Amino acid sequence: MRDTLEADSIVFEVGRRRILSDIYIKIETGRITGLLGRNGQGKSTLMKILFGTLTPMTKSIRVNGHYIHKPYLERGLISYLPQFNCVPADRKIIDLFKDFELDYDVFVSRFSHIASGSNLKFRQLSGGSRRFIETYLLLFTPGSFALLDEPFSHLSPVIIQEMSLLIREASKQKGILITDHYYEETLRISDQLYILQNGKIKPVQSSEELDASGYLPLSCSSITVFKSSS
Amino acid sequence: MLTFKHQMHNYFKKIHFIGRFFQSLCIPLLICSFFCCFTFWIYGAVTIPVVCWFKIISTIIFILYSFNYQQQQLYYYYNLGASKLQLGAGVFILDMLIFIPTLLFLL
Numbered sequence: 399m400r401d402t403l404e405a406d407s408i409v410f411e412v413g414r415r416r417i418l419s420d421i422y423i424k425i426e427t428g429r430i431t432g433l434l435g436r437n438g439q440g441k442s443t444l445m446k447i448l449f450g451t452l453t454p455m456t457k458s459i460r461v462n463g464h465y466i467h468k469p470y471l472e473r474g475l476i477s478y479l480p481q482f483n484c485v486p487a488d489r490k491i492i493d494l495f496k497d498f499e500l501d502y503d504v505f506v507s508r509f510s511h512i513a514s515g516s517n518l519k520f521r522q523l524s525g526g527s528r529r530f531i532e533t534y535l536l537l538f539t540p541g542s543f544a545l546l547d548e549p550f551s552h553l554s555p556v557i558i559q560e561m562s563l564l565i566r567e568a569s570k571q572k573g574i575l576i577t578d579h580y581y582e583e584t585l586r587i588s589d590q591l592y593i594l595q596n597g598k599i600k601p602v603q604s605s606e607e608l609d610a611s612g613y614l615p616l617s618c619s620s621i622t623v624f625k626s627s628s
Numbered sequence: 629m630l631t632f633k634h635q636m637h638n639y640f641k642k643i644h645f646i647g648r649f650f651q652s653l654c655i656p657l658l659i660c661s662f663f664c665c666f667t668f669w670i671y672g673a674v675t676i677p678v679v680c681w682f683k684i685i686s687t688i689i690f691i692l693y694s695f696n697y698q699q700q701q702l703y704y705y706y707n708l709g710a711s712k713l714q715l716g717a718g719v720f721i722l723d724m725l726i727f728i729p730t731l732l733f734l735l
Contacts, residue, residue, distance in 0.1 A: 489648075
């Protein structure tokens with residue numbers, strides 16, 4: 399049976415500016431939900447509201463129909479990758495895996511090129527390695543849902559591909575909401591897609607709808623990406 | 629339904645994370661404790677109310693300030709299931725557990 403996280407009636411204002419207006423979004427385990435939108439449209443804000451660390455004017459967040467006030471306080475429910483590095487820089491890699499109850503050896507056996515020493519501190523890694531490890535920890539820590547805010551930033555194309563496979567793999571157990579300005583990769587891995595525009599959210603069913611939304615520059619068309627993903 | 633063993637495991641993990649968060653701001657807290665104890669040692673028991681209030685207020689200010697300048701790191705602890713209130717209250721209690729016995733020792 400699939401777990402479902404539904405959020406509706408989300409209204410968020412900063413001063414007199416309404417950032418999010420009557421938002422409805424649904425995330426299901428086993429599926430990757432993509433969220434696109436221009437800068438400043440409220441994608442990160444929406445993720446923080448879903449995670450429970452930001453309180454909007456109104457909201458209703460339900461998991462399998464049960465209302466949840468602060469999802470992040472429910473153990474084993476949700477994890478959130480912010481768009482910045484959140485891991486304490488002085489923490490050793492091996493300790494990070496212990497904190498999240500994950501096996502470091504499994505990680506190293508698959509991604510030895512990412513982190514070569516368990517006793518290295520997090521700050522000693524490159525920006526890409528830091529991003530990869532953070533995303534891995536939050537994807538595979540026990541939980542039903544993961545919110546990923548720009549997981550592909552700082553990653554090289556080959557590592558982005560590995561990351562996509564990793565997200566795909568984690569989505570077998572989890573419901574994943576992903577937002578990233580590497581829209582081609584986001585489109586490729588998403589099972590369903592929403593676009594956030596002028597405070598409103600709407601599902602995107604076809605490449606024409608995405609092109610018409612004005613998210614992509616005129617020189618780029620999403621048709622090729624949609625074709626390759628289908 | 630969580631078993632008693634799992635609940636205890638969760639509590640200990642939470643205490644561990646609070647300890648980690650405490651480590652990140654222990655230097656200013658311990659300097660403040662040292663300053664308070666030194667004042668008490670020099671000027672005697674009449675300074676107890678002033679020293680205690682100074683310590684309580686400064687600890688609260690340090691905690692609130694750390695929430696502000698370590699905002700990004702807070703998400704690490706949120707992902708581990710700890711709230712801001714738990715972290716703040718935990719650090720305050722840990723700090724007092726160091727400060728009060730030291731003060732009593734000097735009495």
